[in-house]
Amino acid sequence: MVTHQFANVRRQLQLSNSFWDDSAAHGLVDIVAADMRDGHVHDRDGRTIVNFSSYSYLGLDSDPRIVAGAHRGLEETATINSSISRMRIRLALLEEAEQRLSQTFGAQAVTVSSCAAAAWATLPLLASGELTDGHPPLVVFDKNAHFCLNAMKPLVADETELITIAHNDIAALEELCRNHAHVAYIADGVYSTGGGAPLAELFRLQDEYGLFLYFDEAHGISTLGPRGRGYVLGAYEGWREKTLVIASLNKGFGASGGVIFFGALGDDALKNTLLRTSGPLMWSQRINTAGLGAIVAACDLHDDGTVDERQKALQERIRLFDSLVDTELAGDGLPIRFVSIGQEDTTIAVARDMLGAGFYTSPVFFPIIRRGSAGLRLMLRADLEPDTIRRFADTLNASLAAHQDRAEQPA
Numbered sequence: 080m081v082t083h084q085f086a087n088v089r090r091q092l093q094l095s096n097s098f099w100d101d102s103a104a105h106g107l108v109d110i111v112a113a114d115m116r117d118g119h120v121h122d123r124d125g126r127t128i129v130n131f132s133s134y135s136y137l138g139l140d141s142d143p144r145i146v147a148g149a150h151r152g153l154e155e156t157a158t159i160n161s162s163i164s165r166m167r168i169r170l171a172l173l174e175e176a177e178q179r180l181s182q183t184f185g186a187q188a189v190t191v192s193s194c195a196a197a198a199w200a201t202l203p204l205l206a207s208g209e210l211t212d213g214h215p216p217l218v219v220f221d222k223n224a225h226f227c228l229n230a231m232k233p234l235v236a237d238e239t240e241l242i243t244i245a246h247n248d249i250a251a252l253e254e255l256c257r258n259h260a261h262v263a264y265i266a267d268g269v270y271s272t273g274g275g276a277p278l279a280e281l282f283r284l285q286d287e288y289g290l291f292l293y294f295d296e297a298h299g300i301s302t303l304g305p306r307g308r309g310y311v312l313g314a315y316e317g318w319r320e321k322t323l324v325i326a327s328l329n330k331g332f333g334a335s336g337g338v339i340f341f342g343a344l345g346d347d348a349l350k351n352t353l354l355r356t357s358g359p360l361m362w363s364q365r366i367n368t369a370g371l372g373a374i375v376a377a378c379d380l381h382d383d384g385t386v387d388e389r390q391k392a393l394q395e396r397i398r399l400f401d402s403l404v405d406t407e408l409a410g411d412g413l414p415i416r417f418v419s420i421g422q423e424d425t426t427i428a429v430a431r432d433m434l435g436a437g438f439y440t441s442p443v444f445f446p447i448i449r450r451g452s453a454g455l456r457l458m459l460r461a462d463l464e465p466d467t468i469r470r471f472a473d474t475l476n477a478s479l480a481a482h483q484d485r486a487e488q489p490a
């Protein structure tokens with residue numbers, strides 16, 4: 080029996096231990112906060128740290144209206160979780176949350192406990208051919224597709240043929256479409272490492288060859304597109320057939336859980352298939368009632384223009400940041416930035432300087448990314464004060480220059 084075709088857990092663990100050990104040794108992980116209101120970490124040592132590594136791009140995570148929605152969910156149902164399969168008995172609040180998500184995003188929605196669970200619930204089903212007229216498709220993964228998608232490869236490979244291609248490699252994908260009757264492409268809408276999927280080209284392949292498009296919109300949802308429809312759904316009106324979108328409700332959206340958008344608004348045909356074939360949707364863990372209440376409240380903020388306003392504020396902050404700090408992806412309109420530094424020890428030193436000045440950034444290096452290409456991953460939020468961004472940029476540029484000088488001095 081062939082092993083390690085798709086992963087090698089022990090090797091992965093050995094490699095990543097050094098990353099986490101180094102980060103821990105320098106106080107860059109295991110920070111414990113009493114609360115994290117408005118993107119500010121109030122830690123146990125009395126420090127206030129501005130979080131430049133938060134997924135809450137719109138600053139909705141601590142919005143009082145969403146917190147109030149969570150309270151409402153708990154009070155109305157007088158329970159935290161409904162401990163029975165939703166197929167049998169479900170709370171009215173679950174139906175309400177899913178109806179609201181469907182209306183707000185203009186696509187039929189079903190919720191699940193996380194985006195990762197959404198991947199589990201949908202990728203084997205897609206591989207089975209159930210979503211492509213009974214023909215198991217050739218499943219093509221983008222090399223940079225998120226961990227939670229890659230983790231499903233063994234199950235996908237048990238249903239059909241799969242191949243991984245280079246990042247955003249449209250030519251390779253088109254070649255596969257020419258030579259295979261049924262192809263499905265697995266990608267992130269917005270990549271956690273930065274950048275987006277080449278949508279116009281992908282839609283062209285969908286129109287020309289009937290390519291099935293599967294997107295992970297963990298970062299795109301709410302953050303981008305009209306009324307927060309996201310990077311993918313925000314690129315068009317209504318619904319494109321042969322598409323499936325999964326997303327996290329824990330990031331820009333400001334609530335909790337995950338969602339699967341599986342059809343045009345009002346077209347529920349696929350719902351029972353999804354529910355009946357997908358373990359994570361059936362078992363005891365659903366989004367709890369606080370999370371469901373929060374989802375309904377977050378939908379209000381998408382519908383009433385709050386999200387559009389926050390998006391504008393975010394775009395202003397992205398432009399300000401790009402005018403102050405030079406990064407490869409500057410100008411792409413997305414809130415994720417990577418400051419290339421190179422050496423791992425320099426990266427840690429810069430992250431420590433930033434933390435000392437009250438800014439949290441995420442150092443990332445091997446094995447998360449290639450050896451020698453270490454750097455800081457930053458995320459911007461709509462509720463960062465422009466002056467905070469200026470102070471951050473000054474501190475970062477000074478720290479980079481100082482360590483650059485040191486690196487250039489002869490040893």
Ligand SMILES: *Cc1c(COP(=O)(O)O)cnc(C)c1O
Pocket residue numbers: 193194195196225227267269270271295297298326327328329336337
């Ligand atoms: C964070 C993330 C996920 C996981 O989302 P959860 O809701 O935490 O499971 C999936 N895909 C991408 C691209 C992510 O960044």
